Amino acid sequence: MLATQRRRFSAWLALPARAKLSAVGNSFAPPPAKSADGRDQWPSRAAFLLAAMGGCAGQGNLIRYPSVLYNNYGLQWFVPYLLAIILIAIPVLIIEIAIGQAYRGGSVIAFNNINHRLRGVGMGPVFVSFIVCQYFTVNLAWIMNYFRNSFISPLPWDGRIDAFYNDDVVANPAPIMGSLTAGGNSVAAYTQYPAMGIIGETLGWSAFIWFLIWFSIFRGVGMTGRVVYFTMGLPIVTTIIFVIRALLLDNAGAGVRLVWATWRSDQLAQGQVWQTAVGQVFFSTGVGFGYFTSYASYNQKHSNAVMDAVLICGSNVLFENFAAFAVFGVVGFLRRWPTDGVRLGAFVVGFLTLPEAVLQMPGQNFWAFLLFFTLIVLGFSSAFVMLDVVATLLVDGGVKYSRPTIVTFLTLLSFLMCIPYCTQFGYYLLDGIDRWINNVMLIFVVWAECVTSTSVYRYSDIIDQTGTPAFAVYNSGYLGGQLVGIVVAHTTDSPGIGAGVGIGIWVLGSVVAVLMAKMTEVAQAGAPKAFRANKYLAKFYYLAFYSGNQLRRDLNVIVGQKPNWRIPFFMPFLLRYISGPILAIIFSFAFPEFHTLRYDPMMVAGFILSLLGVSIVLFGFVAPRYYGAFIPAHRKMEGKEETVINEDKVDSIVLEEGAKEAEVLAGGAM
Numbered sequence: 200m201l202a203t204q205r206r207r208f209s210a211w212l213a214l215p216a217r218a219k220l221s222a223v224g225n226s227f228a229p230p231p232a233k234s235a236d237g238r239d240q241w242p243s244r245a246a247f248l249l250a251a252m253g254g255c256a257g258q259g260n261l262i263r264y265p266s267v268l269y270n271n272y273g274l275q276w277f278v279p280y281l282l283a284i285i286l287i288a289i290p291v292l293i294i295e296i297a298i299g300q301a302y303r304g305g306s307v308i309a310f311n312n313i314n315h316r317l318r319g320v321g322m323g324p325v326f327v328s329f330i331v332c333q334y335f336t337v338n339l340a341w342i343m344n345y346f347r348n349s350f351i352s353p354l355p356w357d358g359r360i361d362a363f364y365n366d367d368v369v370a371n372p373a374p375i376m377g378s379l380t381a382g383g384n385s386v387a388a389y390t391q392y393p394a395m396g397i398i399g400e401t402l403g404w405s406a407f408i409w410f411l412i413w414f415s416i417f418r419g420v421g422m423t424g425r426v427v428y429f430t431m432g433l434p435i436v437t438t439i440i441f442v443i444r445a446l447l448l449d450n451a452g453a454g455v456r457l458v459w460a461t462w463r464s465d466q467l468a469q470g471q472v473w474q475t476a477v478g479q480v481f482f483s484t485g486v487g488f489g490y491f492t493s494y495a496s497y498n499q500k501h502s503n504a505v506m507d508a509v510l511i512c513g514s515n516v517l518f519e520n521f522a523a524f525a526v527f528g529v530v531g532f533l534r535r536w537p538t539d540g541v542r543l544g545a546f547v548v549g550f551l552t553l554p555e556a557v558l559q560m561p562g563q564n565f566w567a568f569l570l571f572f573t574l575i576v577l578g579f580s581s582a583f584v585m586l587d588v589v590a591t592l593l594v595d596g597g598v599k600y601s602r603p604t605i606v607t608f609l610t611l612l613s614f615l616m617c618i619p620y621c622t623q624f625g626y627y628l629l630d631g632i633d634r635w636i637n638n639v640m641l642i643f644v645v646w647a648e649c650v651t652s653t654s655v656y657r658y659s660d661i662i663d664q665t666g667t668p669a670f671a672v673y674n675s676g677y678l679g680g681q682l683v684g685i686v687v688a689h690t691t692d693s694p695g696i697g698a699g700v701g702i703g704i705w706v707l708g709s710v711v712a713v714l715m716a717k718m719t720e721v722a723q724a725g726a727p728k729a730f731r732a733n734k735y736l737a738k739f740y741y742l743a744f745y746s747g748n749q750l751r752r753d754l755n756v757i758v759g760q761k762p763n764w765r766i767p768f769f770m771p772f773l774l775r776y777i778s779g780p781i782l783a784i785i786f787s788f789a790f791p792e793f794h795t796l797r798y799d800p801m802m803v804a805g806f807i808l809s810l811l812g813v814s815i816v817l818f819g820f821v822a823p824r825y826y827g828a829f830i831p832a833h834r835k836m837e838g839k840e841e842t843v844i845n846e847d848k849v850d851s852i853v854l855e856e857g858a859k860e861a862e863v864l865a866g867g868a869m
Contacts, residue, residue: 249427253580255485260519265526279476299492305591318826319819323644324489332585340404349567377798394623430580445528454531505764529556596829631801639809646782653747669716676708725845747771
């Protein structure tokens with residue numbers, strides 16, 4: 200054995216310098232395995248699940264969710280929360296994972312397979328991830344500052360918890376606040392930021408975080424699949440420890456009862472709790488960032504996508520509700536009860552409430568170390584998956600550089616772009632960008648995913664049966680109903696009137712489209728049984744439900760093979776007629792909110808950036824050829840295959856290829 204090792208070492212010495220480095224790198228971080236189609240593949244299904252869970256189960260589970268739960272305390276919270284999980288989170292997650300796995304590519308390639316005009320919809324999640332990961336690392340840098348100080352005894356925030364956070368960590372001087380004129384018609388004065396310098400420690404910790412991100416993804420899913428066992432496994436253990444310790448604090452039970460033994464039915468009559476629940480579920484699951492689609496593309500093609508989506512979403516729900524026990528144990532211990540009109544922010548939980556509780560515990564340094572170490576690892580697991588979305592886009596697009604080179608370039612570029620957040624106005628810039636990327640761009644991206652994938656998939660089949668005018672009228676009524684209904688609701692300050700107008704426009708458009716549409720007997724016979732009664736019902740089926748239902752059927756051919764779970768028949772309806780309108784309503788709330796904050800340059804910058812992202816999505820629909828650079832040449836025709844009405848796409852392609860082969864054979868025989 201020793202002789203064998205010597206021969207290997209001698210052979211390594213004989214290699215050129217570059218080959219030596221490559222050999223060392225392969226032994227330390229081996230390249231990923233390959234699937235049957237030549238694509239990189241996860242080391243195991245568990246590695247994919249942990250990486251996907253790490254993307255959604257971030258520090259927000261320990262910070263943001265408890266703050267939302269605190270502000271909406273009581274069991275009644277779980278009514279809108281669980282409905283949002285079932286009606287929005289799980290359906291969107293299923294479609295993101297299924298298209299990535301079935302179409303073997305990141306979000307741009309996946310949506311190109313649905314329709315080439317949806318390349319912009321695929322670019323939307325990439326844009327969101329690229330912007331968010333830049334400032335997300337700065338948030339981690341602040342936590343690293345706390346982590347470093349957790350080794351100092353006594354803890355440096357003892358007796359000055361607010362000053363430590365504001366002056367030592369964030370270190371942003373208070374701005375000179377602007378204002379609007381009386382009535383809010385114009386800006387009286389813009390907010391001014393007196394300091395512009397770079398904060399050295401924040402910049403240094405950001406550089407360290409970016410190095411860890413680079414290390415985790417530069418070799419692809421082979422290396423990432425090993426890292427996630429640490430980034431997800433360890434926080435679970437440390438969170439359990441912290442929850443147990445919090446529940447053992449004096450009066451912790453009173454804090455827990457605040458949520459689990461309180462019922463406030465009057466809250467369910469308020470629209471705000473429903474809006475908050477949808478927003479929380481939306482943000483905590485991580486849909487719309489693109490990493491579920493990217494990571495699913497490295498699965499085996501026929502993996503159980505639907506089960507994976509349910510496991511990922513379910514584990515996130517369990518984790519964030521379990522982690523909330525730690526915060527509410529602390530709430531009871533500190534006797535910090537909710538007050539009407541006073542809301543608890545996520546930063547307050549992470550940087551003020553929990554650190555204050557640590558001060559009261561015996562062995563405060565250990566608990567401080569454990570708290571901030573957990574937050575770092577949780578946040579880091581979310582950070583690297585977002586940059587991986589951009590890397591997957593470029594690697595799949597056929598950029599003529601190796602993955603390590605691409606990841607290195609992206610890491611350096613992202614670090615340079617995060618520097619403005621490391622300044623003495625960086626906290627306010629982060630707040631402005633984060634607010635509008637989440638409230639405008641992210642919601643629009645997922646709305647576009649829900650609506651377009653169930654509207655234009657195999658639209659040529661619909662047009663062949665109903666005609667172009669009927670197809671255009673129906674979809675104009677569907678989209679126009681959402682737009683006009685929302686505008687009416689805001690202008691009249693009456694959601695009921697807005698909903699009535701929106702639904703009325705959709706119904707009117709549906710009736711006109713059905714009357715205009717043509718219908719063959721063959722197509723009518725091919726409609727589901729419930730729509731075969733007469734030709735008008737059959738026409739309505741093709742206009743309203745065919746696209747989404749056919750997408751479900753075609754995906755099930757690949758991801759729903761036995762014994763896999765199949766995409767349920769009702770999911771396309773949820774996406775188009777439940778999730779889509781709900782997200783459109785939530786999206787509309789951002790504009791009145793911005794109107795009241797337009798005196799702040801940071802808010803203006805974030806709002807403009809979010810609208811730029813929206814334009815990227817819309818531009819792809821108008822001029823998809825400009826995104827063709829991100830589609831490899833040999834895959835540009837995907838999504839344009841000829842199909843047969845009511846036949847699964849895979850089956851019709853096989854039939855077409857068989858017919859061509861038969862023609863060739865017949866020609867040879869002649």
